[in-house]
Amino acid sequence: MENTPPEYTGTSEYAFGAAELAPYIWGGFAVLTLLGAIGIVLSFRRRHLAVRRPRGTAPDDGDTILHTSMGSSQSWGAGHASRIWRVTKDPQQYAKAFVPGRKR
Secondary structure, X not given: OOOOOOOOOOOOOOOOOHHHHHHHHHHHHHXXXXXXXXXXXXXXXXXXXXXXXXXXXXXXXXXXXXXXXXXXXXXOOOOOEEEEEEEEOOHHHHHHOOOOHHHO
């Protein structure tokens, strides 16, 4: 019979073995390693070459004013709390605030 399909042998003409895929696997590993190394170098450069801003506020005679507001979602308008905090910029006064009252 001329129209019968060939018998299945268990392999395909598109099947690849490990030997044929090894160069692609190693090439992908090399590319990922190179991209990772470039990312690490850029991260270190960004961290060490960045302009460093001083943390906190500069010592001064004034105060920093903080406003906190917190509302409750349980009811309409009830449970709302608001407070204004004054934090001194003077380092000596700031340190005294942490000393217990009887030892000031």
